[in-house]
Amino acid sequence: MAESAPQPAVANQDISRRSFLKLGWGALLGFFASSAGATLRFIFPNVLYEPPQTFKAGRPEDYSIGVSTRWLKEQRVWIIRTEEGIYAMWARCTHLGCTPNWFQAENRFRCPCHGSNYTTAGDVIAGPAPKPLYRCAIRVLASGDLLIDKSVLEDRPGLREKPQFFVKYTGNNSTPAPANA
Amino acid sequence: MPFQLPPIPTAEELKKKVIDSAIWRSIFRGGVWKDTPRDRAQHILGNVWLHLQPSRVRKNGLKWTYTFGLGGLSFFLFLILTVTGVLLMFYYRPSVDLAYRDMKDLEYAVSLGSFLRAMHRWSAHAMVLIVILHMVRVFLTGSYKSPREFNWVIGVILLVMTLLLSFTGYLLPWDQLALWAVTVGTNMAAASPGLGAEGPFAMLGRSNDVRFVLLGGTAVGANTLLRFYVLHCVFVPLVAGALMILHFWRVRKDTFSGPPITPQELPHDKVDTWPHLIVREYIAALGCMIFISLWSLLQKAPLEEMANPTVTPNPSKAPWYFTGLQELLVYFDPWIAGVVLPTLIMVGLMAIPYLDPDKTKGTGRYDFKERPLAMTYFLFGIGMWFSLIFIGSFLRGPNWDIYMPWESWLIHKPPPPHTWSLPLGWGLLVVGGYFIVGMVLPLLMGPQFEWKKALQKGLLVILGAAAVIKISAHMAWEQILWLVIFIYVYYILGVLVPRRHLVNQPKVRYAITMVLVLMMLGVLMKMGVRLGFHIKYVLTVPQFQLNI
Numbered sequence: 001m002a003e004s005a006p007q008p009a010v011a012n013q014d015i016s017r018r019s020f021l022k023l024g025w026g027a028l029l030g031f032f033a034s035s036a037g038a039t040l041r042f043i044f045p046n047v048l049y050e051p052p053q054t055f056k057a058g059r060p061e062d063y064s065i066g067v068s069t070r071w072l073k074e075q076r077v078w079i080i081r082t083e084e085g086i087y088a089m090w091a092r093c094t095h096l097g098c099t100p101n102w103f104q105a106e107n108r109f110r111c112p113c114h115g116s117n118y119t120t121a122g123d124v125i126a127g128p129a130p131k132p133l134y135r136c137a138i139r140v141l142a143s144g145d146l147l148i149d150k151s152v153l154e155d156r157p158g159l160r161e162k163p164q165f166f167v168k169y170t171g172n173n174s175t176p177a178p179a180n181a
Numbered sequence: 182m183p184f185q186l187p188p189i190p191t192a193e194e195l196k197k198k199v200i201d202s203a204i205w206r207s208i209f210r211g212g213v214w215k216d217t218p219r220d221r222a223q224h225i226l227g228n229v230w231l232h233l234q235p236s237r238v239r240k241n242g243l244k245w246t247y248t249f250g251l252g253g254l255s256f257f258l259f260l261i262l263t264v265t266g267v268l269l270m271f272y273y274r275p276s277v278d279l280a281y282r283d284m285k286d287l288e289y290a291v292s293l294g295s296f297l298r299a300m301h302r303w304s305a306h307a308m309v310l311i312v313i314l315h316m317v318r319v320f321l322t323g324s325y326k327s328p329r330e331f332n333w334v335i336g337v338i339l340l341v342m343t344l345l346l347s348f349t350g351y352l353l354p355w356d357q358l359a360l361w362a363v364t365v366g367t368n369m370a371a372a373s374p375g376l377g378a379e380g381p382f383a384m385l386g387r388s389n390d391v392r393f394v395l396l397g398g399t400a401v402g403a404n405t406l407l408r409f410y411v412l413h414c415v416f417v418p419l420v421a422g423a424l425m426i427l428h429f430w431r432v433r434k435d436t437f438s439g440p441p442i443t444p445q446e447l448p449h450d451k452v453d454t455w456p457h458l459i460v461r462e463y464i465a466a467l468g469c470m471i472f473i474s475l476w477s478l479l480q481k482a483p484l485e486e487m488a489n490p491t492v493t494p495n496p497s498k499a500p501w502y503f504t505g506l507q508e509l510l511v512y513f514d515p516w517i518a519g520v521v522l523p524t525l526i527m528v529g530l531m532a533i534p535y536l537d538p539d540k541t542k543g544t545g546r547y548d549f550k551e552r553p554l555a556m557t558y559f560l561f562g563i564g565m566w567f568s569l570i571f572i573g574s575f576l577r578g579p580n581w582d583i584y585m586p587w588e589s590w591l592i593h594k595p596p597p598p599h600t601w602s603l604p605l606g607w608g609l610l611v612v613g614g615y616f617i618v619g620m621v622l623p624l625l626m627g628p629q630f631e632w633k634k635a636l637q638k639g640l641l642v643i644l645g646a647a648a649v650i651k652i653s654a655h656m657a658w659e660q661i662l663w664l665v666i667f668i669y670v671y672y673i674l675g676v677l678v679p680r681r682h683l684v685n686q687p688k689v690r691y692a693i694t695m696v697l698v699l700m701m702l703g704v705l706m707k708m709g710v711r712l713g714f715h716i717k718y719v720l721t722v723p724q725f726q727l728n729i
Contacts, residue, residue, distance in 0.1 A: 007538055011255075022608060026681070043394055044389065044393070044394065045396075045397055045398065045404060048398050048399070049403070050400065050402060058511050071493050072491060072492075073492065074491070075491075075492040076490070087498060091491070095510070095515060096364070096365040096368040096369060096372075096510065096515055097364045097365060097368040098361060098364065098365065098493040098497060098520070099491055099492060099493040100493075101495060101580070103596070106596045108596055110580040110596065111493075111580070111581070112493050112494065112495035112496045112497050112580055112581065113361070113365060113493060113496070113497045113507070113581065114507065114510050114511045114578065114581055115580060115581030115582065115597065117597060124601060125599045125600070126319055126596070126597040126598065126600050126715075126717075127511065127581075127597065127600070128510060128512065128513065128518075128717075129516070130514050130726060131513065132727055160289075
């Protein structure tokens with residue numbers, strides 16, 4: 001019956017049935033999409049109550065040459081001193097995030113979860129880890145303390161030896177380095 | 182006339198009186214019970230719980246040795262888990278400071294707390310096992326075939342839901358297992374392509390990627406515990422419950438599977454669901470309940486030390502149903518082993534009903550000979566998965582080194598040898614060659630083909646090649662043995678079986694099936710070259726983290 005109705009009936013309408021439905025479905029779709037978007041936004045927290053990522057790790061002369069596990073339990077960081085200087089390595093396996101263990105006799109870090117092995121430089125020598133261990137930003141404060149920042153990380157050879165991640169220190173003969181605490 | 186007490190009704194009369202009373206009949210639909218087949222049908226149809234069953238079932242479907250009651254038991258275990266889980270919620274607070282303390286309270290202070298927790302934990306383990314066995318049963322009897330293809334797909338999703346329920350559940354005690362399992366699990370999510378901060382094509386960072394959403398932060402902490410609590414107690418059970426309704430409804434509508442009906446057996450081979458099927462279901466549930474209760478009385482639920490975000494237990498092992506995945510993670514880049522392979526396994530499982538070339542053969546009975554292709558690959562895949570679980574659970578010790586079950590974990594093993602990767606060119610050649618040659622080799626086998634002769638010829642050729650390699654290259658005997666075994670397995674499953682059963686299929690089905698089969702065998706080959714030849718990656722393109 002509506003199909004056979006004369007044209008003026010349609011012309012009187014401000015909006016045709018087709019475009020009304022288009023608008024309606026469009027609005028509904030838009031509503032669902034924005035609801036989904038809002039829900040997605042909702043589950044991202046805006047404020048995190050996480051511990052600070054920087055800490056003071058004592059003075060360079062506190063460390064003897066080798067790997068120090070002094071800060072492992074508290075900060076999950078190894079402090080490693082070589083002949084040339086000191087760097088801090090984040091004790092988080094780059095494979096899936098477990099804490100590797102340090103084995104002095106083998107001179108390796110070995111991860112208990114999937115068996116990744118690393119050198120003291122952090123390079124992978126066995127197991128599945130795809131990337132070297134991360135080094136943390138490190139610098140010497142005016143007080144002489146080492147400040148380590150776990151939120152600034154680097155694992156690329158060449159960049160990880162830059163001053164931001166490496167403190168030059170060749171030792172002070174007047175104060176003999178104490179053994180690892 | 183002396184006053185007379187009405188006669189004391191017998192139990193039978195009393196029962197009839199109660200059942201015929203207006204109140205009883207208002208509660209239970211169906212009118213006066215006369216124990217006719219019609220009444221028994223009405224008993225099923227008129228009851229909200231029982232109406233999931235048809236009113237009459239075929240005798241064949243009732244045999245214990247046909248279904249083993251595995252589907253029903255999966256659901257029954259879900260019910261046990263719901264009840265015990267709700268009870269545990271009365272004493273559990275999902276906060277970092279309180280969760281572990283509440284666990285200790287449940288273990289030592291709450292009456293029957295230890296028992297209920299054990300029951301919840303062991304029922305969860307049992308449910309994973311029973312759901313897997315249910316899937317195997319449905320496969321072996323060909324019950325996924327038309328018109329039940331889609332219900333098989335829902336079943337695979339329900340398997341994922343079961344695993345998710347288990348995974349979200351074991352964060353809640355806030356012990357070491359909890360913390361490290363969730364650390365590893367969410368880092369796998371962070372390795373997802375695109376959506377994870379550490380995966381290939383990463384578009385998001387540490388503070389807005391998929392791991393961040395799961396954790397509610399950048400590391401496992403208070404937000405994570407709360408999120409997993411909500412997921413475990415509300416979200417996943419609701420989704421799983423909705424899918425179960427769909428699953429059961431389809432079982433009901435597609436009719437219970439059984440051998441194809443022949444016209445002769447139709448009238449007399451059906452029996453009333455009440456009591457024949459219902460009684461069997463209750464007996465199975467009762468047996469399950471007794472078993473789980475006894476087990477939970479005798480064996481406490483494990484509880485490790487309190488969660489410590491800096492120290493990982495050595496070794497750190499997942500529960501048995503994830504040690505297969507944990508072992509798989511040893512051989513590939515995390516996004517390959519943790520995201521791509523599990524997705525492919527699930528998609529591959531879902532694709533089975535659509536790829537199976539035999540649309541009707543061997544339905545409703547355990548018959549290997551009628552469906553050799555499907556049976557061979559499915560059983561091989563299941564066997565491979567449980568072998569991985571076995572290796573991860575029983576052959577791995579501290580530092581994830583290989584320890585035989587009789588070896589003490591106190592013995593320190595020498596560190597693993599340095600691994601190496603093939604150069605890019607060789608990698609492309611090997612992986613590309615593996616897939617291209619693997620795809621065409623069964624097609625080139627020629628029309629004359631005899632199974633036994635091909636087996637013998639193949640073995641001779643492989644042994645000959647091995648001898649040549651042994652003479653010309655430096656290789657240990659066990660490496661040669663390794664090569665022979667793995668290549669022979671490939672020859673049988675990747676060449677001979679497809680040649681015999683797959684080459685006549687339409688091109689698309691042949692191609693998809695072969696790709697899935699080659700990937701399954703490829704995982705095995707890769708494990709072989711890692712364990713036997715210390716090859717870290719066969720193909721490595723660091724730019725795309727394509728490390729296979």
